[in-house]
Amino acid sequence: MAANTPSLDLPLFPLGTVLYPGGQLSLRIFEPRYLDMVRECARTGSSFGVCLILQGQEAGAPALPAAVGTLARIVDFHNREDGLLGILAEGGERFRVTRTRVRSDGLVRGDVEMWPTEPTHEVPVELALLQSILERLIENLAPQWRHAPRHLYDDASWLGFRLAELLPLQTDEQQRLLELTDPVQRLAELRDILPRFQRA
Template structure:
């Protein structure tokens, strides 16, 4: 499996970029429908060369039309499977892999290409205590999300790695886009987990309320 083209000694790589109105975290699945010619060509090259592309939140501009200006930090993503449709359109399933920082935009047309630096993941101080504090909330989050769709999660696997756990929680929370980008930019897993603790608690409270409101058997008893 090939990696993006790397410079001779500066540690930078050239990566095709897909600016979107969303934030992708490492480990997060992302389905995409590809219909614009520029992205059909870009994704076709990634499929042919078995290389990733980068997903970045749009800072200014729109997904369709003229090239948008991306945020500085994004996530590389790998295509897991693809489905070719009529007129060259595609459905693809991708998974986020590694965070990167855009150092320079070297092409804007037909699609954006950047020179990027992949970021080193740092656990930070106090991770063990933070993991213990947030693990039960993560289990509750997964169970509440499953219950909201009428299911039940009897066993929930909690990632042991603090970095992986922080991204798993962030990916599953229903957060405003600017908050998701802020969590992606955060340098250490410890800081990210600390920021997530009040957010996941509030998320669980909101989910429990939605579950209660959707219960057809709630209300005044008749007997």
């Protein structure tokens, strides 16, 4: 990361899952610190950061977040049947946390450096099978992507991020794939993981 990269002050939401650029995340909001955060984001149009929890829990005492996370922009609100606030957030750019602090209400805030968006890279022919695998996963698990434009399947970044969020990976694997900066390397690692999920 370049030394002159500007640093942003961002509220962080440590979670037990990884949000990828372009991904969607449904959240149930009930703790006062996060209700306040959502209100602030809605009022100012700002984003919050989603980081994988390294130590701790989603609720209760502040958790230790991973150093690399993803911007989340709220795209929808709804009242859930259990009376809690539900939000739908969309993943944006990735960032690296350089410093964190905990507010008196328990909300973690971080100074973060934004990562550039990955350049569009065509899926190599030797990894094209992953496109068919993603199509099957989307049909069964992710109806929101069923009408995705065909050209997205040719984008190594989009293909890799969607596979990483839909395959039943361990959280440390999800985090490693988030942190990779070469979209073709990400696809190659996913290809190598796939035999684990094949039926005997």
